[in-house]
Amino acid sequence: MADLLIVGGGIMGLWAAVMADRAGLETVLVERDRIGAGASGGVLGALMPHMPDRWNAKKQFQFEALISLETEIAALEAETGLSAGYRRSGRIMPLAKPHLRTIALRHEQDALVNWRSGGRQFHWHVQDRFHDGGWLNADAAESGVVFDTLAARVAPRPFLAMLASHLRRSRHVRIEEGQAVVHIDPVAGRATFIDGSTLSFGACILANGVQAFPFIDELTKVPGVSGVPVKGQAALLQADIDPDLPVVFTDGLYVVAHENGLVAVGSTSENTFENAASTDGQLDDLLRQAAELVPLIRRAPVIERWAGLRPKAIGRDPMAGRHPDHPRIHALAGGFKISFGIAHRLASAVVGEIVGGTDQGLPSSFRCQTHIELLRKEAAK
Ligand SMILES: Cc1cc2nc3c(=O)[nH]c(=O)nc-3n(C[C@H](O)[C@H](O)[C@H](O)COP(=O)(O)OP(=O)(O)OC[C@H]3O[C@@H](n4cnc5c(N)ncnc54)[C@H](O)[C@@H]3O)c2cc1C
Numbered sequence: 001m002a003d004l005l006i007v008g009g010g011i012m013g014l015w016a017a018v019m020a021d022r023a024g025l026e027t028v029l030v031e032r033d034r035i036g037a038g039a040s041g042g043v044l045g046a047l048m049p050h051m052p053d054r055w056n057a058k059k060q061f062q063f064e065a066l067i068s069l070e071t072e073i074a075a076l077e078a079e080t081g082l083s084a085g086y087r088r089s090g091r092i093m094p095l096a097k098p099h100l101r102t103i104a105l106r107h108e109q110d111a112l113v114n115w116r117s118g119g120r121q122f123h124w125h126v127q128d129r130f131h132d133g134g135w136l137n138a139d140a141a142e143s144g145v146v147f148d149t150l151a152a153r154v155a156p157r158p159f160l161a162m163l164a165s166h167l168r169r170s171r172h173v174r175i176e177e178g179q180a181v182v183h184i185d186p187v188a189g190r191a192t193f194i195d196g197s198t199l200s201f202g203a204c205i206l207a208n209g210v211q212a213f214p215f216i217d218e219l220t221k222v223p224g225v226s227g228v229p230v231k232g233q234a235a236l237l238q239a240d241i242d243p244d245l246p247v248v249f250t251d252g253l254y255v256v257a258h259e260n261g262l263v264a265v266g267s268t269s270e271n272t273f274e275n276a277a278s279t280d281g282q283l284d285d286l287l288r289q290a291a292e293l294v295p296l297i298r299r300a301p302v303i304e305r306w307a308g309l310r311p312k313a314i315g316r317d318p319m320a321g322r323h324p325d326h327p328r329i330h331a332l333a334g335g336f337k338i339s340f341g342i343a344h345r346l347a348s349a350v351v352g353e354i355v356g357g358t359d360q361g362l363p364s365s366f367r368c369q370t371h372i373e374l375l376r377k378e379a380a381k
Pocket of ligand 1: 007008009010011012013030031032033034038039040041044046047179180181208209210211231232233267268307308309310332333334336337339340341
């Protein structure tokens with residue numbers, strides 16, 4: 001018997017385990033393959049804030065998460081002696097047209113109001129150019145650039161390894177890799193594993209990425225799907241660059257400078273695909289665009305091509321919290337493109353709800369219940 005069963009050893013499941021350990025819950029985390037086998041084990045690791053305009057609860061949640069992540073990581077790095085490859089290196093976005101500069105100037109003012117916390121002010125600076133020669137092609141930035149000082153990056157695999165290392169020393173959490181949940185009885189509180197064994201639990205967190213949706217659908221018993229996979233491809237290059245350079249972002253293309261000269265380029269966004277794990281010409285196109293935008297990486301060899309499936313919930317926002325029909329079952333999924341910046345806060349809210357029984361400050365559009373209501377509405381059409 002476990003107080004808590006966590007299904008999935010990606011960024012969501014690992015943070016859930018960290019929060020459960022802090023709450024003193026006897027916890028088993030099961031991962032069907034190995035830690036980081038899913039979307040979390042990629043290469044990009046951009047921590048990108050939402051736009052600073054039209055502020056709302058969802059943006060505030062992510063803003064606070066992006067700030068607190070820095071402190072969380074620093075504490076875990078100190079404790080484990082491992083590096084998560086985190087740096088608040090900021091982000092630059094080229095402004096190709098004059099009207100984009102006009103909009104960016106408005107956002108500069110919005111950031112002054114909305115991007116403040118505890119005496120810290122983050123900026124959406126509008127500048128004529130970015131000075132680090134060769135990092136951004138000036139031709140792409142005819143109307144200037146935005147330099148955002150809130151964005152950061154983390155190295156996904158070292159980050160997961162650090163969380164796992166912390167958990168392996170914890171008092172309350174046991175990690176079992178190579179163990180897949182195949183069935184959940186939400187009433188009895190019992191999970192059945194692929195090897196036929198079972199585990200009774202007080203609560204269960206479904207943090208198994210794109211595979212969380214079929215579990216939720218099975219429990220919800222409404223026709224339709226609570227979420228879908230969106231494939232993404234990315235690549236890792238070996239360059240000779242300053243790791244402090246900001247993330248370059250434009251039109252879905254990211255170029256992320258990591259430590260030791262590594263540079264990640266991403267990402268495609270594919271709603272239909274035949275092979276979840278393959279990379280193809282779409283990644284070649286992306287690499288060509290990246291080399292055009294960032295001259296410093298033109299001659300950098302590609303050392304890895306990678307693909308993964310992002311979990312996108314029916315309501316597009318993350319799906320977290322108690323299932324409306326099954327009080328023992330909690331979702332922690334649907335982070336889509338922003339999981340790395342918010343997983344710790346989502347996990348804290350979900351574990352808080354398990355321990356305290358009440359809503360823990362999740363924006364309503366994130367709640368599992370809201371997604372299920374949408375599913376029911378779709379089914380009734
Ligand atoms: C190309 C690409 C680039 C991206 N870039 C960024 C980025 O820059 N910043 C960002 O924040 N996000 C980014 N994302 C999105 C991010 O990677 C995902 O949102 C995040 O990894 C999802 O984490 P997760 O823990 O929910 O799922 P996963 O990491 O997929 O973890 C789920 C785990 O559950 C396990 N599992 C599945 N079924 C079972 C079962 N039945 N029993 C036990 N275990 C099971 C899987 O093996 C897997 O390890 C990117 C995604 C892609 C594909």
